[in-house]
Amino acid sequence: MRRPSEQEHSSRPSLTALRVAALRRSFDRVPWPNGRAGDEDRLAAALLDDAGALEPTRSTPEGERFRRYLSERTRFFDAFVVDAIAAGITQIVVVAAGYDGRALRYATAGVTFFEIDHPDTQAHKRRVLDELGISTDGMQLAAVDLSEASVSTALAGTSFDSSLTSAHLIEGLAAYLTAPDVERLLHDLRSVSAPASRLGISFPGRASPTAGSVALAQRVAALGEPIQLGVTGDAFRALVDRAGWTIVAGSAATPNLVRADAG
């Protein structure tokens, strides 16, 4: 597959999303009896050519730490989706989906995955799915720049029904938005969430920078996706609360992953 060139920098698909999808391919996943895990694997394999060149840190200590964190994060969001489907939720909203393949892996009759991301990434993902002949049954892709428009505007162009309970995943996005943008996003999602809807979100966790977190920040900035969020830990949890969500659970493995309910 053709790798986006530097000339396309301002209008290219997300390189961090490509990299995460490629890394995720080697992780153990939460099983699901049906679904189309093979299609997710085909998608990730097709993206490897693009992502391979972006993976310089795998053998360094901070690269390994990031890998371990991503593995826990993957397990957390896999379980979040599986639990939601098992609870009878039929609308899964994947905000900043990137190349997330859960809509394929956990495809279930009667469940719709609404994937939202920046127009450049959405266009590329759609093209790769088409080229591979992967069915998008049960998936609806909506494009929006979340620093400019709301997620509810994007959902309005889909069959999303705000009177039905939904589960929202926001994985690996918060760091790339400002705190006010994240708060606005969570408020907005809350406004279209029926009672008993759920939110799963990851956020950067270190109040003071470490060598590893500085290296990671420099790496993603070099990819054209600089970290913007200035709050971590308790301040982030307070932001979730202000946006109308009640945090009900976290990951035992890392404090950077929380589940919240709409009440």
Ligand SMILES: C[S@@+](CC[C@H](N)C(=O)[O-])C[C@H]1O[C@@H](n2cnc3c(N)ncnc32)[C@H](O)[C@@H]1O
């Ligand atoms: C690190 S990737 C995570 C992708 C996916 N959630 C995952 O974990 O595989 C960050 C994602 O956020 C998206 N993103 C960042 N800023 C955005 C914005 N302003 N509007 C829409 N999407 C954005 C990128 O396009 C990218 O897909």
